[in-house]
Amino acid sequence: MSISTALSKKTIKEKLKYENEDNKFTKISKKSNLGMNIILVTLSILSILPFLFVSIISLSSEESLRANGYSLIPEEWSLYxxxxxxxxxxxxxxxxxxxxxxxxxxxxxxxxxxxxxxxxxxxxxxxxxxxxxxxxxxxxxxxxxxxxxxxxxxxxxxxxxxxxxxxxxxxxxxxxxxxxxxxxxxxxxxxxxxxxxxxxxxxxxxxxxxxxxxxxxxxxxxxxxxxxxxxxxxxxxxxxxxxxxxxxxxxxxxxxxxxxxxxxxxxxxxxxxxxxxxxxxxxxxxxxxxxxxxxxxxxxxxxxxxxxxxxxxxxxxxxx
The missing domain is CATH 1.10.3720.10 (MetI-like)
Structure with missing residues (x-):
């Protein structure tokens, strides 16, 4: 076996090794990416909820607020x-x-x-x-x-x-x-x-x-x-x-x-x-x-x- 052939085989092995490692890290990063997306979506919903809650209360009648307190679905809507x-x-x-x-x-x-x-x-x-x-x-x-x-x-x-x-x-x-x-x-x-x-x-x-x-x-x-x-x-x-x-x-x-x-x-x-x-x-x-x-x-x-x-x-x- 010539020296060039041995070097080429070694290079191929190292390349395959690095590709396997990259695939391993890619799989981990995809899982991490999914987890981060879930966390960020949850935080986004939690950030939007207060503003949505405020807008719903502003459209509720004062009588329903006095009787039932705050709720996401008011019993009586009002623009008063x-x-x-x-x-x-x-x-x-x-x-x-x-x-x-x-x-x-x-x-x-x-x-x-x-x-x-x-x-x-x-x-x-x-x-x-x-x-x-x-x-x-x-x-x-x-x-x-x-x-x-x-x-x-x-x-x-x-x-x-x-x-x-x-x-x-x-x-x-x-x-x-x-x-x-x-x-x-x-x-x-x-x-x-x-x-x-x-x-x-x-x-x-x-x-x-x-x-x-x-x-x-x-x-x-x-x-x-x-x-x-x-x-x-x-x-x-x-x-x-x-x-x-x-x-x-x-x-x-x-x-x-x-x-x-x-x-x-x-x-x-x-x-x-x-x-x-x-x-x-x-x-x-x-x-x-x-x-x-x-x-x-x-x-x-x-x-x-x-x-x-x-x-x-x-x-x-x-x-x-």
């Missing part, structure tokens, strides 16, 4: 909680409009500021990146406090009772800048930027034509965070907004709930009319209707961000 909330005239629709406008404008402005700031900090050629990193990082650790922020917004900038009082406080976030800066470093090769610069592209053209398309997962993730922040914000409205025409949805729902609690808890002190109003007021179903109205748009919008959101969280997580 939603009619009660929307009976405030056009205020609910106005608040929805304010929240949508603030969310859209705030997300666009925030993305523009955060992405450009993060891109500058990610460039090796930027001479002052350490200084501007500290400028952004220090306020995250040591803030000026609520009183100073209020004075700056109302006295210095004069933004009280304006739409910008709801947009500007949330449009810049140091944590998002650091996350996006790291994403730019790991996902955008420096050679691509240098090649574009050699071809005569300006910094703005490099950013909008090359960096942004290559960084859509990270930018979409930050956009989702900003959208959630603006949609759920009520604190800035409580501080800076007195006009009913500028009240966002979350703050309006909180005011409605507080008013209901006040009437129900003090109905005996306020007189007979208040007692009658308290009896007909949909306390529990209205609370659940508020939760549904405030969370449903985000729940339905999330699937459009999902593929970018997952990619944005995983890309750049491992440094090679």
């Amino acid at each position: 909680a939603y009619r009660y909330l929307f009976n405030s005239g056009n205020q609910m629709l106005k608040s929805y409009g304010v929240t949508i406008m603030v969310t859209v404008l705030g997300t666009i402005i925030g993305l523009l500021l955060i992405s450009t700031y993060a891109y500058v900090l990610s460039r090796r050629s930027f001479a002052y990146k350490k200084f501007f990193t500290m400028v952004a990082f220090i306020p995250m650790l040591f803030s000026g406090g609520m009183v100073s922020s209020y004075l700056v917004m109302t006295k210095l900038l004069g933004l009280k009772n304006t739409i910008w009082a709801l947009i500007l406080p949330l449009c810049m976030n140091t944590f998002y800048v650091i996350v996006l800066r790291t994403f730019f470093k790991n996902s955008v090769p420096e050679a691509v930027i240098e090649s574009a610069k050699i071809d005569g592209a300006s910094e703005f053209r490099v950013f909008f034509k090359i960096v942004v398309p290559m960084s859509l997962p990270g930018i979409a993730t930050i956009a989702l965070f900003l959208t959630l922040g603006y949609w759920n914000d009520w604190f800035n409205a409580m501080l800076y907004i007195d006009k009913n025409s500028l009240i966002p949805l979350q703050y309006l729902l909180m005011r409605v709930e507080n008013s209901m609690e006040f009437i129900i808890n003090n109905s005996t002190k306020l007189g007979t009319a208040s007692i009658d109003i308290a009896k007909t007021m949909p306390k529990e179903s209205a609370k659940m209707a508020m939760v549904f109205l405030s969370t449903a748009p985000i729940v339905f919008a999330y699937p459009f961000f999902q593929k970018y959101f997952i990619s944005g969280l995983t890309i750049g997580a491992v440094k090679e």
Whole structure:
């Protein structure tokens, strides 16, 4: 037997051995994959159930809730909680409009500021990146406090009772800048930027034509965070907004709930009319209707961000 024939037989044996080992690991991975799928499906169902439960309670009549408590299949369906909330005239629709406008404008402005700031900090050629990193990082650790922020917004900038009082406080976030800066470093090769610069592209053209398309997962993730922040914000409205025409949805729902609690808890002190109003007021179903109205748009919008959101969280997580 020649040496080449012996080597070829040895190579074939080793190849078959590795293929058997691969098949063994593949079988194990399939079982593990099935188990993980079952666990994830179970967790998904457990995550959906609370929202489904809330929506069903909001469609239940207040009398059935008082008599039988919460149940997945109510004895009596009713839209009274939603009619009660929307009976405030056009205020609910106005608040929805304010929240949508603030969310859209705030997300666009925030993305523009955060992405450009993060891109500058990610460039090796930027001479002052350490200084501007500290400028952004220090306020995250040591803030000026609520009183100073209020004075700056109302006295210095004069933004009280304006739409910008709801947009500007949330449009810049140091944590998002650091996350996006790291994403730019790991996902955008420096050679691509240098090649574009050699071809005569300006910094703005490099950013909008090359960096942004290559960084859509990270930018979409930050956009989702900003959208959630603006949609759920009520604190800035409580501080800076007195006009009913500028009240966002979350703050309006909180005011409605507080008013209901006040009437129900003090109905005996306020007189007979208040007692009658308290009896007909949909306390529990209205609370659940508020939760549904405030969370449903985000729940339905999330699937459009999902593929970018997952990619944005995983890309750049491992440094090679």
